[in-house]
Amino acid sequence: MSIKTALDNIFLRPSSRWGHTEYSLDYHTDYLARSVGLPADSPNLHVAAFDRFCFDMLWSTNDGLVNWAEAGRVTDMGHASYAADGSDQRQAKPSPFTSEAQVWDFNAVEEYGLPDFDEQVAAYEKIVVDSRAARPNTLLTGGCYTSLVSGAISSFGWDMLLLAASEPARLEPVLDSFFRRTMFFMKAWAKTSVEVVIQHDDFVWTSGAFMSPDVYRKIIIPRYAELWKPIHEAGKKVLFCSDGNFMEFAVDVAEAGADGFIFEPCNDFGFMADNFGRTKCLVGSFVDCRDITLGRRDQVLADIDRTFERLSDCKGAILAVGNHLPPNISGDMLDLYFEHLLPRLER
Template sequence: MQYSDKYLAFMGRAPKKIPHWEHWSNPDAETYLTGIDYYEHPRLCRLKLSQLYPQLELPIPEKDDPKPRPKLDLKGQSSNVDEHGGHHVRWGDTETTQWDWGKHFKDAEDVFAFSPLAQGDFTDIPVVESRDYSDEEKLYQEYRKMYPKEWGDKAPKGSTASVSFYNTMFMWPLLTFGWELFLETCLDPRFERIMTEFAEINRRVFRVFSRLPVNFVICHDDIVTSRGPTCSPKWMHKYIFPCYEEFWSIVKAAGKEVIFMSDGNMDAYVNDIMACGARGIISEPYTDYKKIARRYKDCFLAGEGDNRILYRSNPDEIRAMVESMVETSRITGGYMMCIGNHIPWNIPPKAVKYYLDISAELAHR
């Protein structure tokens, strides 16, 4: 059986052609690459882009109805302040909303009075993974309908079919209570009960994942910033890493591989993540990827590319970056080309094209 390059990279099997996993929100680059106005003909534009750069694997809209152009762009601005004092910035073909996580919690006592398990149904609570977790079988049915019925309870052999979860553990309190209240309360002994309840919710989630016809589970938690850890190793080893080890053992026992995703500089916690059972890591360019590749034979890695280099749009600098990425791929068979800190709307289209084209030329073993 001939496996896809993406599957081989996930499994650390060193495909000859190094695949891509890109975080993409650059409409102007799409227009530039295809010659078709992204806003006038979004479907035609994506269809042409999929022909020219299939490695991006971008979704194709069902309809070709014109899309409104971003207001900020039309004003010649990259940000504005609304009537409530909220700050908005341009994002892809639209603009950001407000960071209002935890807006329903006013103080620490609100946090300690909250019971994740008693709540159960997070459908109307903005925590990214806003679902009803009170009934495990219903949760399974909700996820199962995302995959073909004919697959039964197993994905096709060699398939890259996956399921992803944004709140692997760390994001639950952060998104539920907001940054300030999370940091204010997380060291209090009363916080342990809250984390125990979040863990029980996720125990249900990962049991559901173990039954799905997928081969990979993408587990997201932003446990670090660009400068390193948010919480201490002691705190992480009490509340987070034991849960990872338990949850991932559930899906691994069902034959699935775990890929861990986090923003920031992962250097401090790489060994912990790998010890918990991850196949590899996708993160941002602040992380030392060559060090990880040398330590863990044929682990999966993605995110080494840096959009700050693309932003400067210097061909020599972009080429040097790609050459360095390809060098890492020679250390581990599980490498994917990836601009780890995103390809946002303000990256010059010419730089995007050069990155994709030089990768096509050089990203081979």
């Protein structure tokens, strides 16, 4: 595992090995402890596990020094139980937004404010430097999580966002305010030494678009292109990440300047390889977390094999299960997955 392997795959440079990462493996504390021979409470557990399982990249974003929930209005939609002990379960609370008109009058920059730019750059740079010292073999990305659509979801919740989206012309200035706020942080990341930036935006559902295609192509994606200009001008790469099925818009996002895609299995890996394997870094695979969780051994093995077959036409890839490794996956299934995957990473 190495930062170089991750960067070579993202920059589409020749590499002797495909990259590798996973999401939420750190929830499997007992499994990691057994795998690396350290106590579960060891401060070195995760770093040792990242090396043991050949993590070349860690998915990471940071929305900056201002806490939205403390600075202004947000909608707490609650959280389902994900952790094994259910400690992350949270009930939804009433939204502070009760009408479309309140959404249309909203300005994210005015609502939440912005930190001092130089202080934000310094804070981001410290994250990068500290990670390199703590995890010298693993690339930590920069990036923003609550950008345009994800920002609107966080502020308004789904109900009010969907109602407000019924009039795209009135929603556009609102999304533009999230764009302008995100641009501040993209420019801050551009001033750091980070090599790769993730722009996360959950702009679709598993079933695909939930707004008119014109909203995506005329309002949202052109603003992505603007967000990525300072990143590219600084010589860095942008990985676009969204939950859900965005195959309908993948070409548009690619043309806007994304250097790679981080995607779930509802986006067919074969489709992504066919359309972008020679020009973009693909972060994902055919492997679906539901199959690992439900113990479908033959399906998991077959999907690993299918992934490597399609990689023969790709220049850069970082393999991962989509979209997470839930805490209730058995140790036997994790062993099966890693034992079949890791030896095949060599090209």
